[in-house]
Amino acid sequence: MNLFGFLKARGSAPVARERLQILLAHERVALGPRDLVTILRDELLATIARHIEFDPEKLSVKMERSDSVSTLEIDVEIPCDKFVSRTQASAA
Amino acid sequence: MSKVIVVTSGKGGVGKTTSTASLGAALAQGGRRVCVVDFDVGLRNLDLVMGAERRVVFDFINVAQGDAKLSQALIRDKRIDTLYLLAASQTRDKDALTTEGVERVIGELRESFDYVLCDSPAGIERGALLAMRFADQAIVVANPEVSSVRDSDRIIGLLDSKTLRAERGEQMDKHLLLTRFDPARSNSGEMLTLDDVLEILSIPLLGVIPESKEILRASNLGAPVTMNASGGQAALAYLEAARRLRGETVPVAIPDEKKTFFTRLFGRRAA
Numbered sequence: 001m002n003l004f005g006f007l008k009a010r011g012s013a014p015v016a017r018e019r020l021q022i023l024l025a026h027e028r029v030a031l032g033p034r035d036l037v038t039i040l041r042d043e044l045l046a047t048i049a050r051h052i053e054f055d056p057e058k059l060s061v062k063m064e065r066s067d068s069v070s071t072l073e074i075d076v077e078i079p080c081d082k083f084v085s086r087t088q089a090s091a092a
Numbered sequence: 093m094s095k096v097i098v099v100t101s102g103k104g105g106v107g108k109t110t111s112t113a114s115l116g117a118a119l120a121q122g123g124r125r126v127c128v129v130d131f132d133v134g135l136r137n138l139d140l141v142m143g144a145e146r147r148v149v150f151d152f153i154n155v156a157q158g159d160a161k162l163s164q165a166l167i168r169d170k171r172i173d174t175l176y177l178l179a180a181s182q183t184r185d186k187d188a189l190t191t192e193g194v195e196r197v198i199g200e201l202r203e204s205f206d207y208v209l210c211d212s213p214a215g216i217e218r219g220a221l222l223a224m225r226f227a228d229q230a231i232v233v234a235n236p237e238v239s240s241v242r243d244s245d246r247i248i249g250l251l252d253s254k255t256l257r258a259e260r261g262e263q264m265d266k267h268l269l270l271t272r273f274d275p276a277r278s279n280s281g282e283m284l285t286l287d288d289v290l291e292i293l294s295i296p297l298l299g300v301i302p303e304s305k306e307i308l309r310a311s312n313l314g315a316p317v318t319m320n321a322s323g324g325q326a327a328l329a330y331l332e333a334a335r336r337l338r339g340e341t342v343p344v345a346i347p348d349e350k351k352t353f354f355t356r357l358f359g360r361r362a363a
Contacts, residue, residue: 011281016238017288024245024292031249 037063044074054078094202097209097337098227099269100251102243104214106235107271110307110317111330112211113141115231117316118334120175124206127166127176131223132213133189136180142169143314144177153181156193162200171319176205186219198226207337216250224255229265231298231337235272236284244268244293267298269333274303275346286346299333300346301326 029038041061048054058077063070099112109132116128129152130138139145144167150160155178162178169175178201181188201208212223224230230251234244248266257264270289277283286300301307304326310317317327318334332342 011283013278013281013284013288016284017292020238020241020292023242027242027245028249031246 037061040072048076052078094205095207095229096198096202096227097207097229097231098212098224098251099209099231099233100212100220100224100247101214101233101240102216102220102247103235103240106233106240107269107301107307108214108233109137109141109211110311111231111233111269111271111301112138112209113316114310114318114327114330115334115337116207116209117169117172117175118318118331119207119209119337120169120172121318121331122334122338123174124338125174125176125204126207126209127178127201127205128209128211129178129201130180130211131189131219132211133180133184133186133219134182135213136182138211139167139177139179140314141311142177142316144169144179145314148179151179151181152197153184153188153193156189156197162197171315186213189219189222191222191225194222195226216246220247221250221254224251226256227264228257229267231267231269232293232295233269233271234289234293236270236274236278236286236289238284241284241289241292248293248295266295268293268295269298269301271301272303273300273346297344298336299329300344301329301333302346 041059044061045056045059048059049056054076060073060075062073062075064073099108099115101108109130112128116126120126128138128142130136131152132138133153136151139148147167150165152165154160155162155165165178167177167179169177178197198208210223210227213219232244232247232251234240251264251266252258255264268290270286273286274283278285286297290297302325304317304324306317306320306324306326310320313320316330317324318330320327332344335342
C-alpha cells in the first residue's frame with residue numbers, strides 16, 4: 001500500500017475544475033466586456049502581423065499594477081526564418 | 093419595497109422551475125406577498141409544479157397584450173394565500189412577449205407584491221433576456237457539473253450587460269443556488285465541490301440544495317417541496333435560502349457532508 005496514496009487526486013472532479021477554469025478564462029475574454037489588455041493585444045496582433053509573419057499564440061501581453069508604477073510587458077516570439085519584414089520582402 | 097428576482101441558469105433541466113416554486117412558496121409561507129411568473133412561453137411548467145395547471149384561464153401574454161387584466165390572470169395558491177402564479181402561454185408564439193409589455197406587467201406586479209420571482213426559460217435567447225431584463229436581483233441555478241457551470245458563467249455575463257440595471261451602470265446582485273448536490277460524491281472527488289463552483293463563478297452563495305427524492309415527489313404532487321415534505325433536507329435548504337433572500341444571515345449547512353478542518357474553522361461564505 002502506498003503511504004502517500006492520499007496525496008493523489010481522487011476522482012474526476014479536479015479534472016473538471018481545471019478544464020472549466022481554463023475554458024472560462026478564454027470565454028470571458030472572447031464574450032465578456034473587453035478590458036484594456038485585450039484591446040491592446042488585438043491591436044498589437046494586427047500591427048505586428050502587418051509586418052511580420054508570426055504565430056498569434058506566441059504573443060503575450062501582461063499588465064502589472066502597483067501603487068507607484070504600472071508596467072506593460074509585451075512578449076512576442078518570432079521564429080528566426082520569419083524575421084524578415086514583409087515590407088522589405090515586397091520591396092525586394 | 094418590492095423586489096423582482098430572476099431565476100436563471102442558461103442550461104435547461106438544472107432546477108429553475110423547481111427552485112422558483114420552492115423559494116416562492118417558502119417566502120410566502122413566511123408571510124410575504126409573492127408572485128411567481130413563468131417566462132417560458134410555449135413550454136410552461138411552473139403551473140404544473142405549483143399544482144395549478146387546471147386553473148389557468150388567462151396568461152402572461154394576455155396581460156402583456158392588454159387582452160386581460162392582471163387581476164384576471166393571477167392565480168392564487170390554494171394552500172398559501174399570499175402566493176400567486178402568473179402562467180406563461182402554452183399556445184402562443186414565444187415572440188408574442190414584447191419588451192414594453194413585460195415592462196408594464198412587471199411594473200404592475202411591483203405595486204402588489206413584496207417579491208416577484210421570474211422563472212426564466214433555458215437558453216440565452218429573447219425569452220431568457222426578457223426574464224432578466226427588469227430584475228433587481230438574480231438567482232443563478234447551477235448543478236455541480238461542467239456544462240451547467242459553463243452556461244452559468246455565460247448567464248452571469250449577460251446579467252452584467254443585457255439587463256436594465258447593467259445598462260444604467262448599476263450593480264446587478266447575483267447569487268448562486270447550487271442544486272442536485274450530492275455531498276458523498278463531492279467528498280469522494282467524483283463531483284465538483286461547492287468551493288470549486290464558488291471559486292469558478294465567483295458570486296456569493298444563496299444555498300445548496302441536496303439531490304433528493306423529495307423533489308420528484310413534490311413535482312409529482314404539484315406541491316412545492318417546502319409545503320409538502322416539511323423537515324426533509326431539500327425543503328429545509330430551500331427554506332433557509334428563502335430566509336437569506338430576505339436578508340437574514342443563515343449559515344449554509346451542507347447535509348451529511350463531512351466537514352473539513354478549515355470549513356469547520358471558518359464556516360462558509362453566505363449571501
